[in-house]
Amino acid sequence: MARILTGIQSSGKPHLGNLLGAILPGVELSQRPDNECFFFIADMHSVTSIKDAASRKEHSRAVAAAWIACGLDTDRHVFYRQSDVAEVGEFAWYLNCFTPFPMLANAHSFKDKSDKLSDVNAGLFTYPVLMAADILMYDAEFVPVGKDQQQHLEMTRDIAGALNAQLSEELLVLPEARIQSDVQTVPGTDGQKMSKSYGNIIDVFAPEKELKKQVMKVVTDSLGLDDPKDPDSCNVFALYSLLADPAQAAQMRKNYQSGGFGYGHAKLALFELILERFRDERGEFTRLMEDPSALEEELKKGADKARAASAPVLQRVRKSLGFKPA
Numbered sequence: 001m002a003r004i005l006t007g008i009q010s011s012g013k014p015h016l017g018n019l020l021g022a023i024l025p026g027v028e029l030s031q032r033p034d035n036e037c038f039f040f041i042a043d044m045h046s047v048t049s050i051k052d053a054a055s056r057k058e059h060s061r062a063v064a065a066a067w068i069a070c071g072l073d074t075d076r077h078v079f080y081r082q083s084d085v086a087e088v089g090e091f092a093w094y095l096n097c098f099t100p101f102p103m104l105a106n107a108h109s110f111k112d113k114s115d116k117l118s119d120v121n122a123g124l125f126t127y128p129v130l131m132a133a134d135i136l137m138y139d140a141e142f143v144p145v146g147k148d149q150q151q152h153l154e155m156t157r158d159i160a161g162a163l164n165a166q167l168s169e170e171l172l173v174l175p176e177a178r179i180q181s182d183v184q185t186v187p188g189t190d191g192q193k194m195s196k197s198y199g200n201i202i203d204v205f206a207p208e209k210e211l212k213k214q215v216m217k218v219v220t221d222s223l224g225l226d227d228p229k230d231p232d233s234c235n236v237f238a239l240y241s242l243l244a245d246p247a248q249a250a251q252m253r254k255n256y257q258s259g260g261f262g263y264g265h266a267k268l269a270l271f272e273l274i275l276e277r278f279r280d281e282r283g284e285f286t287r288l289m290e291d292p293s294a295l296e297e298e299l300k301k302g303a304d305k306a307r308a309a310s311a312p313v314l315q316r317v318r319k320s321l322g323f324k325p326a
């Protein structure tokens, strides 16, 4: 059995990039018989950027509903909300005390974020330590993440190595990153990487009218209806071909190249493809969002299993630091 763990922050609505880049590949991994998956909503991480309780709760519910709507079997796996096992904060503190300051100061994601954001708080700086705690507290072996998270995984291994070297070699499991290099970066409506923080998302689960509005916003060049168009430099085509089967994509390529096919037509085809591709998931998502107590039940079940899995690891660390067991 391989133990796989990954988390998604609840700092915004789950979008097409999250689905194609994280949730669907995660669900696929969870369907292989030898994998035991720990998937969680990283709501404590979201405090670095979101201070408002109502939006955190709403986004946490939406991220949870997205995973379940996409087919995660929550009986077979452990699906939980990070803050439901808040001991991860205690665990992160211990890890902090084994983390060299310059290692954090050199983190690319901190440098990027501190250049872009106005709220540069210490949580943003120690974020990789909380992420290490998320992983190490569950003895995770494999962590599927995007390339942007690779350095955080290296730090996690370094921190675990430091505890093992100074306390006991058997204390923590060193996890391996599974970098999802085959997953393409999904472009947003403005052509940059789709991201909650850039206001350029396609919210696959939005009501039809809103979804259509988002799709219609995708930027293109200004060629007219009759002009032949280059599919390979077009965001609408890029999004379409991520979802289409090969025959549909080949037909769309022909439409672009032959002229008489406008960007409006292409966007409409993309909108319809999203509706068709995610019909069941959209239905299930809406059902879950309308039944908060069922969703809470799911998360409670996950929290109980997550606590049972993390308790022995936490006890090992407490004991090796001379604290009495809780």
Ligand code: ADP
Pocket (backbone or CB within 6 Å): 008, 009, 011, 017, 018, 019, 020, 021, 022, 145, 146, 147, 183, 184, 185, 186, 187, 188, 193, 194, 195, 196, 197
């Ligand atoms: P965001 O940039 O919207 O805040 P996160 O950083 O929370 O997204 O990412 C959550 C997961 O979704 C990560 O595994 C990340 O690699 C994946 N992901 C996010 N945006 C994209 C995208 N545009 N294309 C592919 N994968 C993405």
Ligand code: TRP
Pocket (backbone or CB within 6 Å): 005, 006, 007, 008, 009, 042, 045, 130, 131, 134, 135, 143, 144, 145, 149
């Ligand atoms: N840092 C990750 C991101 O922004 C989210 C995350 C938090 C995570 N803790 C984790 C991912 C542990 C994998 C494992 O995408």
